[in-house]
Amino acid sequence: MTTNSGRKPKDEDKEKKFLGRLAYKLDYDFEKSALTVLIISAEELPAMDLGGTSDPYVKLFLLPEKKKKFQTKVIRKSLNPVFNESFVFKVPYNEIGGQTLVLNVYDFDRFGKHDQVWKFIY
DSSP: OEEEEOOOOSOTTSOOOOOOEEEEEEEEETTTTEEEEEEEEEESOOOOSTTSOOOEEEEEEEETTOOSEEEOOOOTTOSSOEEEEEEEEEOOHHHHTTOEEEEEEEEOOSSSOOEEEEEEEO
16 A cells, blocks of 8 residues: 655644645565555655755654654755655554554754654554
């Protein structure tokens, strides 16, 4: 399954604003009891830096445990980054239904707090 998601931040009452898309793929391996998440790319991300670009990366984890967190590499000065990075979560099949995948897109900031571009809960 490949999914493109363009979501706005948590607050549903804020004005709707397009914040880009994230392409990713999910694959469950029954023999290995493993969920593989492939972060493919992002498109049309908003410019978060003064120069009109962003330095995006994606953080991902499963709820409710948050035991294993992953993140992609930072792609410098890009509003359309290509990541092509895979991450594997060990999850028994009988527990997969109780898990929630969280994908956060951030803009890297060398000297301050990294800006959250958006959050997607799957």
